[in-house]
Amino acid sequence: AQSVTQLDSQVPxxxxxxxxxxxxxxxxxxxxxxxxxxxxxxxxxxxxKYLSGSTLVKGINGFEAEFNKSQTSFHxxxxxxxxxxxxxxxxxxSVAGGGNKLxxxxxxxxxxxx
Amino acid sequence: xxxxxxxxxxxxxxxxxEARLRCSPMKGHSHVYWYRQLPEEGLKFMVxxxxxxxIDESGMPKERFSAEFPKEGPSILRIQQVVRGDSAAYxxxxxxxxxxxxxxxxxxGTRLLVL
Numbered sequence: 001a002q003s004v005t006q007l008d009s010q011v012p013x014x015x016x017x018x019x020x021x022x023x024x025x026x027x028x029x030x031x032x033x034x035x036x037x038x039x040x041x042x043x044x045x046x047x048x049k050y051l052s053g054s055t056l057v058k059g060i061n062g063f064e065a066e067f068n069k070s071q072t073s074f075h076x077x078x079x080x081x082x083x084x085x086x087x088x089x090x091x092x093x094s095v096a097g098g099g100n101k102l103x104x105x106x107x108x109x110x111x112x113x114x
Numbered sequence: 115x116x117x118x119x120x121x122x123x124x125x126x127x128x129x130x131x132e133a134r135l136r137c138s139p140m141k142g143h144s145h146v147y148w149y150r151q152l153p154e155e156g157l158k159f160m161v162x163x164x165x166x167x168x169i170d171e172s173g174m175p176k177e178r179f180s181a182e183f184p185k186e187g188p189s190i191l192r193i194q195q196v197v198r199g200d201s202a203a204y205x206x207x208x209x210x211x212x213x214x215x216x217x218x219x220x221x222x223g224t225r226l227l228v229l
Contacts, residue, residue, distance in 0.1 A: 004156075032214050043118070043205060043220035044157075051215045090156055094214035099170055101147065102218060104156035 002027035004091050006105035013081055014113055021076040021108045023065075023091030030096040033074040035065055038088040038107075047089075050074060061085070086112045116141065118208050118221035119188075126227045133193040133200070135224045139208030146189045147218060148181060151203040163189060164212075196228045 005024045013019045025031060032051050036044040048059025055067040065076045074091060088109050092102040119138040127133050139146050144165050149157040162170040163183035174181070178196075183189040193200055203225045207218035 006156075034217075036220075041222075043222045044207075045220070046217050049215075049217065092157075096214055100145065100162055100209065100212060100214055100216065100218070101159040101170060101173070102149075102157070103159070104149075106154075106156040 002029075002031060002093050002095060002103050004093055004103055004105035006091055006108050008108050009106065010109045010111065012111045012113060015083055016080050018079050019077065019081050019085075019110065021089050021091075021110065023074045023076065023105060025072050025074065025091075025093050027072075027093065027095065031093040032096060033065075033067060034092040034094070034102065035059065035063070035074070035076050036090045036092060037061075038090065040087075044090065047076070081110070081112050083112050083114070085110060118206055118219050120204075120206050120221035120224050122224060123222060124225050124227070126229065127196050128229050129197055130195050133196050133226055135191040135193075135204050135206075135226070137189040137191070137206030137208075137221060139189070139206075140210075140219055143208035143210050143219070145209045145212060145216075146183050147207045147209075148189075148191050149205045149207065151205060151223075153202070157205060160191075193226075196226075198228045201226055201228045 003026045034049045035047040050067045058064045088107045091105040148160040151157045159173040161181045178194045180192045203223045205223045206221045209216040
């Protein structure tokens with residue numbers, strides 16, 4: 001079975017500062033990797049996903065993530081955050097060839113302060 | 115193009131009552147997934163359905179929970195004889211086809227409160 005670990009439950013950061021949200025996964029088979037964002041009282045919105053190919057993936061709102069197979073990581077980064085980036089961020093995996101269900105991490109609350 | 119729709123957005127039930135949660139997938143999507151988000155936790159997969167078929171229900175509690183996706187109409191997640199531990203946000207997602215690479219599009223969720 002696969003699992004996802006997001007070690008940081010909360011990340012405070014000042015506006016215009018860079019941020020990295022960490023995600024590590026565990027799986028005995030190949031996986032697809034996703035980052036979703038959840039604004040208060042809303043559903044999840046896809047930021048980006050890694051399927052194959054280039055390990056650096058660019059997403060919406062200036063976010064990017066890098067797949068590192070040897071470290072089984074898929075960290076999310078943004079060079080300069082904005083107040084509007086305040087939200088909960090979830091890393092998720094699905095198993096290649098193993099159905100569609102997503103396995104989520106517990107989420108990281110990003111709080112951007114002035 | 116309307117997104118995934120869920121209703122009601124908020125639902126209050128007393129212990130022992132039934133809860134019915136509805137999900138209309140995006141137009142053209144025939145694959146529906148239900149997830150539950152407990153307070154301070156991530157989303158947990160419950161069930162995956164295609165029209166008239168349950169494909170994977172490995173995350174569904176064995177009792178009191180059921181799901182359907184009829185040929186016509188929305189997908190329904192039904193919880194019988196609710197208990198306080200069922201209080202959570204329930205999210206529905208849809209995708210256009212089967213495949214782990216597919217993006218799942220999420221609805222706004224139904225927040226169930228059991229008194």
